[in-house]
Amino acid sequence: MPENPISSFNGPSCPVPLYHKDTIVMGHGSGGKMTQDLIKDVFYPFFDSIPLREGNDFARAPLPDEAQLKGSLSVSTDCHSVFPIEFPGGDIGKLAVCGTVNDMSMSGAIPLYLTAGFILEEGLPIATLQEIVLSMCAASKEAGVSIIAGDTKVVERGKADGVYITTTGIGWIPESRLIGGQYAQPGDVVLISGYLGDHGMAVLTARGDLGFEADIQSDVAPLNKMIANLITAAPDTRVLRDPTRGGLATTLNEIAQQSQVGIQLTETAIPIRPVVRTACEMLGFDPLYVANEGKLIAIVPAEQANAALHALQASPYGSQAAVIGEVIAQPQKRVLLRTQVGTSRILDVHAGEMLPRIC
Amino acid sequence: MIDFVSGFRNADNIKVLVEKIHRATTQPWNIMEICGGQTHSILHYGLDQLLPPEIELVHGPGCPVCVTSLELIDQALEIASQSNVIFTSFGDMLRVPGSHRDLFSVRAAGGDVRVVYSPLDAVQIALKNPEKQVVFFAIGFETTAPPNIASVIQARNLGLTNYSVLVSQVCVPPAMHAILSAPQNRVQGFLAAGHVCAIMGYWEYLPIAEQYQIPITVTGFESVDLLQGIYQTIVQLEKGSFSVENAYPRLVTQPGNRSAQAMINQVYEVVDRNWRGIGPIPNSGWGLRENFSQFDAQKRFKVGHIKTQESEVCIAGQILQGIKKPNQCPAFGIQCTPENPLGATMVSSEGACAAYYRYRR
Numbered sequence: 001m002p003e004n005p006i007s008s009f010n011g012p013s014c015p016v017p018l019y020h021k022d023t024i025v026m027g028h029g030s031g032g033k034m035t036q037d038l039i040k041d042v043f044y045p046f047f048d049s050i051p052l053r054e055g056n057d058f059a060r061a062p063l064p065d066e067a068q069l070k071g072s073l074s075v076s077t078d079c080h081s082v083f084p085i086e087f088p089g090g091d092i093g094k095l096a097v098c099g100t101v102n103d104m105s106m107s108g109a110i111p112l113y114l115t116a117g118f119i120l121e122e123g124l125p126i127a128t129l130q131e132i133v134l135s136m137c138a139a140s141k142e143a144g145v146s147i148i149a150g151d152t153k154v155v156e157r158g159k160a161d162g163v164y165i166t167t168t169g170i171g172w173i174p175e176s177r178l179i180g181g182q183y184a185q186p187g188d189v190v191l192i193s194g195y196l197g198d199h200g201m202a203v204l205t206a207r208g209d210l211g212f213e214a215d216i217q218s219d220v221a222p223l224n225k226m227i228a229n230l231i232t233a234a235p236d237t238r239v240l241r242d243p244t245r246g247g248l249a250t251t252l253n254e255i256a257q258q259s260q261v262g263i264q265l266t267e268t269a270i271p272i273r274p275v276v277r278t279a280c281e282m283l284g285f286d287p288l289y290v291a292n293e294g295k296l297i298a299i300v301p302a303e304q305a306n307a308a309l310h311a312l313q314a315s316p317y318g319s320q321a322a323v324i325g326e327v328i329a330q331p332q333k334r335v336l337l338r339t340q341v342g343t344s345r346i347l348d349v350h351a352g353e354m355l356p357r358i359c
Numbered sequence: 360m361i362d363f364v365s366g367f368r369n370a371d372n373i374k375v376l377v378e379k380i381h382r383a384t385t386q387p388w389n390i391m392e393i394c395g396g397q398t399h400s401i402l403h404y405g406l407d408q409l410l411p412p413e414i415e416l417v418h419g420p421g422c423p424v425c426v427t428s429l430e431l432i433d434q435a436l437e438i439a440s441q442s443n444v445i446f447t448s449f450g451d452m453l454r455v456p457g458s459h460r461d462l463f464s465v466r467a468a469g470g471d472v473r474v475v476y477s478p479l480d481a482v483q484i485a486l487k488n489p490e491k492q493v494v495f496f497a498i499g500f501e502t503t504a505p506p507n508i509a510s511v512i513q514a515r516n517l518g519l520t521n522y523s524v525l526v527s528q529v530c531v532p533p534a535m536h537a538i539l540s541a542p543q544n545r546v547q548g549f550l551a552a553g554h555v556c557a558i559m560g561y562w563e564y565l566p567i568a569e570q571y572q573i574p575i576t577v578t579g580f581e582s583v584d585l586l587q588g589i590y591q592t593i594v595q596l597e598k599g600s601f602s603v604e605n606a607y608p609r610l611v612t613q614p615g616n617r618s619a620q621a622m623i624n625q626v627y628e629v630v631d632r633n634w635r636g637i638g639p640i641p642n643s644g645w646g647l648r649e650n651f652s653q654f655d656a657q658k659r660f661k662v663g664h665i666k667t668q669e670s671e672v673c674i675a676g677q678i679l680q681g682i683k684k685p686n687q688c689p690a691f692g693i694q695c696t697p698e699n700p701l702g703a704t705m706v707s708s709e710g711a712c713a714a715y716y717r718y719r720r
Contacts, residue, residue, distance in 0.1 A: 283476075340370045341377075341582070343405025345718040 024124040029154025042130055043150060046137035047116070051148035059148040061113050063172060074109030074171040076100050085132070085162045087206035089198075089218030092165055093132035095293060097139035098222045099244070100169040105224040106240040106296065108179040108231060109171030114140060115149040116167050121160035132163065143222035145169070177231070181258035183238040186329040189305035190263060191298045193226070193312050194320040195219070196248055197276040200290035205279070214279045219317075221294035226315035230298060233311035239299035247289040249347045251297060252335045263335045265325035265347065288347060299327060363609065367581035376586035377409045383593050387413045389545050390592055391538070391681050393531060394500075394552035395422030395709025396580055402718040404582045414593065417545070417681035418714075420534050420637065421552050423499040424451045424707035425679060427527040428633035429667040432457040435525055438494055438660045439465045439472050445488060447481040448496040450474045454706045458667050478510035478524075485514065485522040494656045497524040502554045504528055504645065505619045508626040511647070511654045523656040526646050529632050531555050532563045533643035537634075538680055539571045546681055548592040550578040550585070553607040558623075560615025564603045572601045579607040626651050635703055636676030673702035678711050685715040692720055 020027065020034070027034040044052065051059035063069070078099045085092040097114065104111045116136065120129065140147055202218040223242070231237055239259070243251040248270070256263050272287045280287045294317055300308045305323060312318035335347040366372060392398060398418045401407055407416050420426050436457045439446035446462070453462040453474065466472040471491075475481050478495050485493035497507040507524065514522040531552060538544055551564060556577045564575045574595035578588025588606040595601065605611055623645070632644030647655045657663055672690045677683040685691050685704070695701040697713060704710035 339405055340368075341373050341404070341409065343408040345403065345405050346720055348717050348720070 022126055024120045024122055024126060024129065024154055026122055026154050026156070028120065029152060035152060038152065039150075042126065042133055043152075046133050047147040047150065049146040049148045051146075052150070059113070059115070061146075061148055061170070064110070064112070071175040071177075072173045074104045074107045074111075074173050075168065076103035077166065077168040078103060079164065079166045081161055081164045082203060083161045084203075084206050085128070087218055088202050088216065090220040090293075091132055091135050092163060093135035094139045094220050096165040096167045097136050097143065097145075098220050098293060100167040101139075101143045101145060101222045101224055102242045102293075102296070104169045104171040105227045106179070106242060107171070107173055108177035108227070108237070108240070109173040110228070111143060111145050111169055111171040111224050113148045113170045114145050114167050116147055116165060117151045118153070119160050119164040120152065120154045121162050122154055122157040124162050129163065132165075139222060143224055179231075179237055179240055181239055181241060181255045184255055184259035184261050184263075184299045184327045185238065185301075186261055186327050187302055188238055188299045188327040189302050189308075189323055190252070190265070190325040190327065191300065191305070191308055191312065192243075192248065192271065192322060192324050193223070193296045193298070193315075193318040194294075195271045195273050195276070196243070196292055196295065197272055197280060197287035197290035199293040200247070201276050201279050201287075203291075204283075212279075212282065214275055216273075216275055216279065219292060219294035221317050223294065223296055223317060226312065226317050227296065229315060230308055230311045234298075234300045234304035234308035236304055237298060237300045237308065240296055242296050243292050245291050246349070247287070247291060248297070249286070249288040249335065250349050252347070253349045255297070255299070256333050256335055259327075260332050262328040262331050262333070263325055264328050265335065265337045267337050268340050269322055269324045271320045271322050302326075364581070367579070367583040369583065372583045373409075373586060376583060376590055380414070380586065380590050380593060381411050383590065383597060384411045384413050385597060387415070388547050388593060388596050389415045389417050389681075390548040390550060390589060391417040391419045391546040392550040392578070392585075393419040393421040393535070394555070394580075395425065395707065395711070395714075396554070397421070397550060397552065397578065397585060398711050399709060399714045400580050400582070401585060402714045404585075405718075406582060406585055409586075410589070414589070416589075418678065418684075418711040419538070419549075419681060420634065420679035421500065421531070421555075422679075422704065422707050422709035422711070423503070423527070423529060424449075424455055425675065425703040425710045426529055426634045426636065427452075427455070427498050427703070428635050429458065430633065430665060431525065431527045433665045433667055434657065434660075434662040435496055436460060436462065436465055437662050437665060438525065438656060439470045440468070441470075441492075441660070443491055445471045445473060445484055445491050445493045446496070447473050447475045447478075447484060447493060449498065451707045451709075452496055452498060454700065455703050456700055456706070478507050479513060482510050482513050482517070482519070482522060485519050486517065489521060491521060492659075493522050494660075495522075495524045496527070498527040500529055500531055500552065500555050501559045501623075502552075502557070504623050504627065505558060505616075508622060511626055511651055512622075514654060515651070520653075523654050523659045524647070525656040527632075528627065528645040529634065530643055530645065531559075532567060533640050534634070534637075535564075535567055537637060537640050537643075539567070539573065541680060543682055544680075546573070548573060548596050549575040550588045550592065551575050551603075553577060553579040553584070553611060556605075556607065556611040556615065558616050558619050560613050561603055561605060561611065562613055562615070568601050568603050574601045575603045577603070577605045577607050577611050579610065634679075636673075636679045638676075675702035675704040675712070678704055685712040686719070688712070692716060
């Protein structure tokens with residue numbers, strides 16, 4: 001009789017699945033127990049809010065008492081994909097919170113709530129996800145907003161740069177406030193809250209392929225409290241906008257189009273850090289087109305400009321605030337720059353991707 | 360640390376030079392700046408607005424992206440579309456329109472097209488991807504020749520068989536001859552390209568100045584550099600002299616960078632080149648020598664048969680020769696914009712049309 005090849009039927013034979021606690025795998029996006037555990041272990045400890053604890057697929061959230069059903073809702077949504085996901089001064093999580101808080105605040109709204117949707121790439125270390133969640137927790141606490149709803153999906157390796165995050169924000173705009181890109185008027189003053197170009201150049205240097213090192217930190221920050229002080233000091237503020245993608249130049253062009261006015265800037269008044277200016281020059285970039293994530297443009301009536309400037313400068317995020325120009329009637333829908341020698345050039349919208357210089 | 364920048368942008372220095380130019384100018388003059396970087400600088404700082412109305416600045420063909428022939432662009436697109444190729448290039452080339460598409464659209468269709476800051480980065484890509492063919496689009500005037508050929512030398516020393524270059528190297532002096540000998544030429548003085556001269560020196564311009572009796576001033580790129588170059592050219596024009604002067608002495612000498620020139624001579628030989636918008640100019644460029652031909656992408660990929668089809672509307676050729684200005688083109692700003700360029704001069708960060716569109720519409 002042939003020898004039985006099987007030595008024993010004793011011993012463990014049930015293939016219990018591994019508990020993946022170090023790395024995101026496809027199962028985390030299935031909606032089953034792995035998803036529930038991920039949410040419970042990674043997200044809930046830091047995104048703690050009553051609506052989230054209620055565990056529904058929607059959030060029921062109250063308006064502030066003072067609203068008394070007057071005013072309007074401010075709603076904003078932003079998708080975030082950045083490479084690398086961590087960079088000097090911040091990470092994609094901080095960006096996702098601040099970006100949407102800031103967008104809402106630019107309407108004069110008091111930001112109240114955020115939702116956060118995550119697309120996670122298979123293979124993302126959970127420790128990295130935890131750092132991002134911690135970062136979002138800190139930023140939302142600083143801004144005074146609660147994260148009240150969220151969603152998580154997982155895609156195959158190679159289909160996301162680590163993680164993509166979409167945040168939607170809800171805020172309340174008091175009845176009296178009318179702030180928007182369409183309200184700029186000739187004679188108004190244009191202010192910027194500080195140094196331009198930090199975020200875009202910080203991300204580029206973090207990519208490591210510039211061929212040089214530069215100590216540049218992203219300026220990513222929640223601006224809602226600075227904005228609240230600004231509006232108190234300059235209650236007739238007409239326009240607020242953060243110069244993110246496309247930089248100052250593109251954002252001012254948008255405003256000029258919306259309001260059907262011209263904008264005249266003074267080049268020497270625009271604050272740019274010397275290291276950012278140098279890094280941009282070496283690559284052939286113009287800092288006026290580089291993204292910012294912790295700056296705002298304010299357009300206010302001339303008689304409130306001083307008060308607005310002082311309110312900005314009093315904030316930790318506005319210490320370098322400056323008056324940089326004025327709104328003019330003609331030429332309409334144009335942004336012009338007066339150089340240090342008094343010559344003038346157009347500051348146009350950028351055609352597409354900024355590309356580094358050749359020679 | 361010596362500051363080589365702020366003095367050359369200083370408002371007081373600019374003012375002094377502008378006044379000197381105004382005092383020196385008594386009649387109309389046309390001066391051509393060769394280099395696209397100089398064109399952009401002039402428009403960026405608005406220097407032409409400071410000059411007396413008698414001086415007209417005419418913009419030259421010194422934009423390597425603009426003058427790369429349509430055939431070479433189409434060959435690049437053909438190579439980049441192949442599945443085992445990583446096609447690398449300076450950023451500006453990605454948007455230059457070929458006969459039907461550009462490198463961005465090849466990338467969107469799945470081609471592996473990558474921007475590099477230096478050709479040596481392309482060699483690194485070849486090292487890290489031995490199963491792929493890596494091609495670098497080696498465009499430029501004399502300025503980019505040393506790094507372009509350094510990449511070939513490095514690839515040879517590393518024994519790489521998967522690296523090649525698609526060469527579109529062009530030279531300034533033949534272009535100057537072509538412009539000055541054209542019947543409709545109106546150029547009376549030249550600002551020579553400072554960075555080209557940093558490599559090549561300016562000894563090549565002495566016979567040109569002599570032959571055409573035209574003053575040539577080697578000029579840099581900052582406001583003060585450009586105004587100094589213009590001033591020295593005007594002084595010569597006003598007194599009727601026609602020598603070559605160096606207004607960029609902190610970087611340029613008459614012999615130039617001898618070791619760079621020796622290296623160029625080792626790898627490149629003079630060839631005829633087709634200049635987009637101008638046409639063929641004999642002995643106007645460089646190509647790989649026979650003993651480096653294994654690095655020639657044109658030979659490796661056998662793309663020499665490609666035919667081209669230029670836009671009928673685009674007048675880039677006349678603009679590159681300084682015959683017309685961008686805002687004299689009927690398509691400028693209408694059919695032809697940076698988002699939808701008909702010709703290379705609207706694409707490149709050194710192209711005259713792009714400069715006008717951006718700063719002067």
